[in-house]
Amino acid sequence: MDLYRCRLLSLLCLCAHWTRGTADTGPGQLYPPSNITFEMKDMFCLYWTWTAIQSNENCTLWYKTEISSIGHKGPAGKTTYLHYAKSLDNRVNLNENITLKMNTLCDNRTSDVKTFTSSLTSGNPRTMVRNMTCIWDYKEYVNCTWRPGEDTPPNVNYILRYWIADGDSCPPRVNKQSTLFRDLLDGGELCQNYTSYSGNTFGCLFRVDPRMEFKKFLAVVMDRSQNIRPYIYFIPCINSIAKLKAPVIHLKRTPNNTVLVQWNVSDTSEYDLEYNILSNTDKQTEKVAASNKEFFNILPDVQFAIKVRVALAQRRICSASPDDPVKKFLWSEWSEIKTLPAVTGGRITLIVILLLVSLVIIVATILLLINMRRLLILICPRIPDPGKVISRDFPVISYGWAESVAAVWKTRLQRAQERGSQSGVVTRHSTIVFSSGTGPQVETVNKFYSRTFVYTL
Template identity: 55%
Template structure:
């Protein structure tokens, strides 16, 4: 018993020494306390906002408040500031429909206070009344459509409404002189959606216009609640570029090439973004539909086309965000109109003949040119006659001596013809 008492006393002394050592490492000569009186709300519709009472600075050092938002998924970066508040722009990694846990503590030179955890909720209410599986899709440069399913404990006569907010900002406004605004006070400031779809009389979706482009970098907050406020609001935040759905491509050409391949080309979506294309090929001699991904370019070639086989091809598109083969198929565009190409045996034979005939014609033409090159040269570059053979020697003599070489033409000798009359004879006179 005495030995046991000694060991217990020694343990208490060791614990006391450890506490003293830890206290001096954290607080030094004075006590450093974490923030207190924390309040929570919004700084506008796109920024979470915590504010607390400033800590007493008993050590006359530069106080800093370090904060982190704890999340079940990969947590976003925290903050570090001298002001007794923390405002954070909405982040897709933060689940806004669950408890938000803020970890905050005070730092002063090399000393830190104890950690303070503050749990808060954006919107109160029974979580079983929340709508389920809320998703939104942006049909690029046209409209956004959001769909959902009723909550488990939602009343049968629930009348859902959707309000939305859009912004091109990505930073929070200054918050030093502000107080957090309760989330519920901001709901009436949103734009009400008008074009609802219903199932069994209950709104299960809504559509609103969004004719912006990708380079506008739009952020969206959508809140689905009940007009009577009997259910807990569901809060949805996303960058609309991440939910963009492109228009279906248009196949421009499908043909058999000279090397006996099926060639398909389509238009390129004018999105200023990287696009991945999905190509589906179906052949009449097989029940299997082959799928291909095209990450660059606007065409696809399928080698070794078979004779007497009908090929059916269609194309769809998706922004190259995340994995193109992910389970979320809602962001793929609709399929293009199906194009059909029937490869006949004669066409295949013609392609093979042309493939052999073209090189043969080129070789024959080359041989022909080599053989008749001389004649061709004469036709193209005719021979110039020798001036020495054309110009007379007299002309050369005139050039050499400067004498006239002109000879007057000789006169032709002309015989004068006279008419001689014979005198008539006596007999003729008589």
């Protein structure tokens, strides 16, 4: 019994040794980074730093990052450094808490996710301005408007500061120290031309250099006494808030039932056009390179009314990333409606002409059918039958030459007599003498001429 127990104990010790050896030689557990801090490199660059957990891993540690806010989610990132910089992204609401999710990657293993939440601004969210919008009257002024917050204290002295920057990448860490967002609010350009009503400020107007196309734009509305929470308005491409002037259009009718529409857009040569034909509710959008367009099959007796509006041509350069669709730019106001009045009587005249042409064709067809036989004879005359002609001119050929000649002359004289009697001409008697081998033969016939014909056979 003791021997059995000794063997069992030896087996258990051996198993414990194998288990301990396997745990010691395998990889250790991965941990997410710690001591995460959040700052700004500049007004357009978010910046996080962290500390890695010491481990004896034989692989390169990667850190996966994902930025999000309430109701919004930005693109994921991946780095081997102990810091992560990300340019401002309009897919993340900068006025909400920004959440950074991180975990550590090593070969095919992943650590738990570490979540870090921070905010660019501080204060009561109900004191921020609401419904802020900015519109750039192309190559002129930027007009920003807003509404006061729900819990805004009275007599708030609003101010607006704005920044315009180029490029999408964050500056290198060695060139610029990180700082807090609130420490950067004293920079930027201060708007001077405010719009007020009944003592309340609800907007500001400032000029922007036309050379600032396709650049990032950020504006912050706050108060001088810092009693309200600042509101951040960010646009990754200032062209997306540009608004062209309403075009001026001209209409002209051209031959072949065509209407030529011309317009004038002086601000740019690249734009999208949308037109609305009011006479048939036709509304279409197209990219136009020319300053005119022809509309076909517009009858003169139909009224033609149209209005157009334009927007800057869309470009990929104004998207947040190559995978994002290009957002439509702002449309200008509709142009003044231009109308070509209908030409009265035009359709009636056309109908009358068509009826007259149809009537002429019908009458001509009927006359052609009636006179078809005569026309056929006139065009293709009949070939006379030789037998009938010979029998008519030589009816008694069987009697011999003399008899045949006499018969012919007799027939001709009878016809002449008939014509003479019909016309009232007095005929005379003529004597025709035929001489043959049997002797002369005399036959008296009525003839116009008083002559004697003697034939000697």
